[in-house]
Amino acid sequence: MISFRKLTSTFFFLTLLGSCASNETKPANLLEVDSSPISVELYHAVTREFVVKEDIELVFTVENPSIATVNVGEGNFTVYGSAIGDTSLTITSSNGDVLANIDIDVIEPVIYLPVPSGSLYVKGIGKTVSVKGVITDSSVAGEAIWSVSDPEIISFEAQELLAIFTTLKRGNALVTLTYGEHEASFMLYVTNIKGE
């Protein structure tokens, strides 16, 4: 399940325990990673694993951080699509050797949900909200399926890409629309009259 929250960091330093790399090891052989282009939907993320063969520091740099950002974890990195467009991710060692160069293509999500902030806040009980998804790629086949994480907070009725939600109780629930292999989601918060 992918959230809509934006990642803010653009690159991280990774220091491994162990001996230094051999001076005779070629830079490209120090890192095992799938270097094929990454295609990631806007406001979604793709995670790839990597293996570092020696104890070296890695630097992850996205050429255009307004299009994508990267977050590095233990043996993996996650690319998040911030804006539609092309950029690239370069992985270098701390001494500047380029270990991998990966093209990143941030594409329009197959499912577009008109909830730009990723959340809706509705004051009060018994209120209704309509949300209408859009399938941006007509070649993608699927059936639209809506779900909510907590049916005690909101109920809904749906027809294909249109869902109408009714607030039942204060709280929050994750709303997900699945279409084929794709999904998109947003949070719906039921607040009190003050918005809390």
Place this chain on the structure above:
Amino acid sequence: MKKNLLFYFSFLLPLSGVNVAGPQMVKAATPNVTYETYLNKNIVNPTSLTYGPALILNPKTLNDFTNVDVHASFYDVILETDNNLNLTYEGTKYNLTEILDTYVKGKYVPVVRITDSNVERFLSWWNNEYRYYDMMVVSSSLDAIGKIYQDSNAYLLNSVYDMTSITLPSSRFANWQYVRDANKVGANTLLLNGDDPNISITAEYCQAMAKVAWAMTDSSLEDAKALTDGCYGIVSDHPAETISTLKIFDESGWASPQHLAAHRGITTYCNENSITACLAAYSEGASHIEVDLQVCKDEEILLCHNSQTNGTSTKSGWYFVNTTSTAMSGATLNDYNERYGETYPSLRQLIKEVMHADLICLLELKFDGCSDKALNELHCIENFKRIIDETPDFYGHFFAITFYAPLAEKMKELMPEIPLGYIGGARSGYESLNNLPAWGNGGGHVAMTEYANKVKFLRHYNIGLDENHDQKTNAGDYYCDVTGEFYLARGFVQNTWTYENDVHFGMKSMIATTNAADLCHAYLKDIENHEITMSASAYESGKLVVQTTSYNGWQSERECQIKEISREGSVAYATLYATQTGAKTSYGRYSKIVKINIQ
């Protein structure tokens, strides 16, 4: 085409305190005859529709003019002049003056055919011989129409762009080119071929862009189809049959859906004028969003109703014209809920987001109350154009509305292709600073019922009607209900604002700007019109259950009445009628024409 030189200078002269209009009101030689009376006819509408249609006679004989029933129901008449401004009926030639005086004056609004070949002759005749004010022109030539509009006196003749020889496009926004080109030359009405298979797409788009679509029809079925396809005028050469056919629409309601413009987006659960609010409008079934524009110190344009931040965000007392857009991003919208974490969206962001959604934007040009600073220092309209030019595909997805004359004049100068709506006659900051009256170049604000002056005012600015609905006559009728037929017959559709409930469904308003768009999301919008096969007994019952769609797209089955238009043997053509009960207003809705095979 050459323009009157004063047209170019008319925007400079107000700075010197000289009151000029544009196109320039130059006194030409006194014409032989001046007829300034505007016909205000009590029309016998053969339909019971809430709004429209205008009926335009396309006479074949002189008897068509004088037929009592025709005269009662038809407001306008097409006068097909030749190069010499003569008309021919049943082989006999008449001059235009004679036809006007004998058959038209006091009975119909004439719509005179002009061409590239006769437009100069027409202008000479109109300026020097017979200055007939309450007249329109129709032409397939945009150049000819443009010459009328650029004329210093004849500009007040509204015009009809004859597109009957054009094959209409099958996609909605492909119609922008026609609306654009017509608006540039001051034409508010598009005349379409009634048997074009795509007429409903063009007609709906005309409505959405505050224009009027007329259909030229040659059969009863086309008459009914024109209405249900979204045309607000029918040009008929078979008037008796047209009147008879239209009586089928004998219950109140809408032949095509009324448009809902979400005022500042959906504000029931979003911050006003936010991107969230705008996109929520799409989900809730609004066809339009109405948003307000301000210009910042760095000449960027942001969305906000007020000139300053009070009441809409966490900052107070920040004026847009005194603050950069970058600094404004430090303000968090909080009129509904601060937790959205939104700031004032930019026009660029709005453009980018609404291109996903099937929404037309009513962009209200506020710009600090059209202060001198916004207008002349921050070049609000120049920058408005600059930003939109960055995304040319956005053209056709918006039109503009304003309270302020200097902004209307700037739009006419820099973006003459953009339809513009008049919301009301406020005095701009610029006019106050220069001690000028509000809308002075056009004679100032006039009430809707000051018909003659209103037409002149609207023609001067090439602007349409988008006034508030609250005003009522002494009899308690809403003005727009009283004036609707008059303006529609002259190519001016009425849009109104701002509603807090659903009363607009009972009013003569094509686009209703409303705070209650989401409350109407479940209201009936469309009735399915697929070809149907049914038994004779079922058909005779006069009822049928079909799929209907609400404003937000929800589908449900409803029982509809079958209103037969024509029947030949086992094939009938009908419109299906259903009603919607609302909180304040109930209304009916007619389907597009349905073909029914009776077994």
